[in-house]
Amino acid sequence: MKNNKVVSFERGADFYFGLSFKHIQSGRLKTALRYIEKAVKIKPDDSYMQFNYAGLLAELGHIEHSTSVLLNIINNLDPDYDECYFGLGCNYLQMQKIKKALEYFEKYLKLVPYGEYAEEAEHLVDMLYLIIEANNNLDDEELEHIYKMEEEAIKFMERREYEKALKNLEEVVSKLPNAIPAKNNLSLTHYYVGNISTAISIAKDVLEYEKDNIHANCNLAIFYNKLGINNLVERQVRLIKKLYPDSEDYAYKIADTLGCLNRYKEAYDAYRRLIRMDDKNPQYIHLMAVAAFNCKKFNEALDLWKKLQKYDGESYLGDYYYGLAVKAKEGIDDFRYLPYICQLPKEEVGRRIDKVYQFLSLEKDEIKELIINDNSIKEIIYFVISFDKLVLRKMIFDKIKKEEIIELEDVIRKYILRPDVDKSIKIESVFLLNKIGCKEPYHVLIDGEVKAISIEPDNLLKGEWRKEWEDVKNTTLKMMKNCYKTPYTNIVEDIWYDFIKSSYPDVPKIGRIEIWAAALEFAYCRFTCKDVTQQQLADKYKVSKSSISEKSRIIFSYIGNKFGERE
Structure with a gap:
């Protein structure tokens, strides 16, 4: 008799590394990452492969992971691998750890003063010294704290929680007096809480430091308009019209300001300049249409709202405003100026x-x-x-x-x-x-x-629902009360019902109710991406972590695949 054997064939690290390189050249970075991960797993001590792995991680935005790989190279594999120091400098710079970035750029220049990236490193070192001076020589940790406060302040402003934003921005500006974006936001926040004189004063401080600052000039126009000081509004409008923005953010700020001031012709010109920067942006298309409508350029407005229907079928704006423009053009409705907002009236x-x-x-x-x-x-x-x-x-x-x-x-x-x-x-x-x-x-x-999801037919349990199944569900809902901001009752009920239905008639025996209840809450959290651990639930339900793990595995074995979840 012929003896057939299955021979296992393992590819080498170089093979996977070569495949990764080919995918990088083709722009398929995520596929490249999968292959290079196989390569470095086979050859964990190959510093060249590890370095390329770190570079690909950074390219895909996994900066912290990339940094840990580079540190492993210089600490454990090859301390003289000079390019790692430059890579670390770039990573820390991207993470806004300014002093750490400076440290590694300088280490790179010390190792290879005439290296491949020496000229770029020297330029970055000079720039970082200027940033450190502008940041009052604060440590990276304190700077990180300030940046987080500034990000929080912006979120407060978006939610119109202006008092909270004011508190954060005042601390940011006290630590970083030359932080122009923070000062502009502080100026705006004072305006929103009614401190217009303070808002004007801060905007003027910004302009003393940077006379062509677009946000400060635009803000001043809004502030003066609120106070009814028309001659100063006119002066600001003349200044704004002379500014030539080099970014969409600045172009949008100018157009939005002129729109808010009801300068219809100037707003039309500004929005036309903005849409030339990105003629497929649904927001810009709509605002350009509003600007055209307000200048009674009805045909242009109609064309733009028709275009909006093509690029943003979910916005509802195109259909509604197209109909409105038709009625205005044909004289069916009286003409009324439209606000420059991306929402329905x-x-x-x-x-x-x-x-x-x-x-x-x-x-x-x-x-x-x-x-x-x-x-x-x-x-x-x-x-x-x-x-x-x-x-x-x-x-x-x-x-x-x-x-x-x-x-x-x-x-x-x-x-x-x-x-x-x-x-x-x-x-x-x-x-x-x-x-x-x-x-x-x-x-x-x-x-x-897009995932195709199926659920078993809903006809298996008529008259068969048991008391212990109901007790598990009720215990879970009771323990979850006041713990979650979003509605959860229907989802918990549906998950539990679907588990019972999917496992019926061989539904696992329900022993201690609290264990199954904890497992059901864990299933809810997994399905809805809530951040909870089995240990936290074990403490909450006074059961063991291992028992929750066991029961949740059973639940996921029946219904986990429906939403791509696994235990």
């Missing part, structure tokens, strides 16, 4: 919400009739569940579930492909589709990838 939002409340008040047959006779109702429901993802979306979902309105299936299917919808809401939406009888699979955008 408040009255239109209110009209759509009123329409949804009407929908919620109807019986099932009336809803079906409404959907047949009103072509806009689906678009309005889609808009509202996207506009208000918590309260109104929940009310609409409950209505669809209660009345089994399968006619709105296409609305929900479209909704779960939106990138701005939380994963937990998408999971709830999938269970909703299943419960109203929509056919599988359900295509969902999760983690940047």
Whole structure:
């Protein structure tokens, strides 16, 4: 008899390294990373492979990992590998660790004063000394703290929590008096809280340091306009019109300011300059259309809103404003200037919400009739569940579930492909589709990838629901109360029901309720990307971590694959 043997064939590190290099040349960096990781795993002491691995990590934005690889090379493999020092300098600079970056650039120059990157390193060293001087010679840790405070302040401003923003920005500016962006934001924040004289004073300080600063000049125009000092507004507008921005941010600031001042012709020119920088940006297209409309260039505005429908089908703006422009052009409606904002007018939002409340008040047959006779109702429901993802979306979902309105299936299917919808809401939406009888699979955008999800038929447990299953669910919901900001009840119920249904009739025996309850909460957190550990849940439920691990593995073995999750 012939003896057939299966011979294992292992590729060498050089093979995988070569494949990685080919993928880098083709621009497929993520694929290249997979191969180079195999190479360095086989040859962990090869400093050249490790160096290239670090470079690829940095290219993909994994700066901290790249840094750890470079440090391992100079500390454990080859302390004379000079290019590592330059790479470390670049990494630390990207992480805004200024003094650390300077340290490694200087080490590189000491090792190889005429090296390949010597000229660039010298330039960076000179620049870093200037930055350190401008940063009052603060340590990297303190600078990092200040930068975080500044980032927090910007978030406070976006949420209109101006008092909190003011506190942060005042500390930032006290530590870094020459931090121009922070001073401009501080000036704006004082304006928002009503301290206009202080806002003006800070803006003038910025202009003494940098007379052509676009943000300070634009802010001053807004401040003077608020005070009604027309001659100073005119002076600022003349100054702003002479400024030639070299970035989209600056061009947008000028256009937005002129729009806010109702300088329609100047705003039109400014938005035209902005859209030349990026003629596919939906926000710029809409604002350019508004500027054209306000100058009564109706044909241009119509063309732009038609273009907006092509580039941003989810914004609702194109359809609404196109119709509005048609009516203005044909004299059906009186002409009214439009604000330079990327949203529907408040009255239109209110009209759509009123329409949804009407929908919620109807019986099932009336809803079906409404959907047949009103072509806009689906678009309005889609808009509202996207506009208000918590309260109104929940009310609409409950209505669809209660009345089994399968006619709105296409609305929900479209909704779960939106990138701005939380994963937990998408999971709830999938269970909703299943419960109203929509056919599988359900295509969902999760983690940047469209996944086809299936759920078992909902007909296995009529009259079979056991008390211990209900006790697990109720215990979980009780323990989760006040611990999560987003709605969780329906999702927990759906996960648990789906687990029981998927394992039925061989549902695992429920012993201690608290262990299964903790495992169910862990499953919820995994599915909805909540940051929790099994040890935290073990302490909370007063059970062992290993028991949670065991039961959660069982849950995931039945339903984990539906959302790409694994224990």
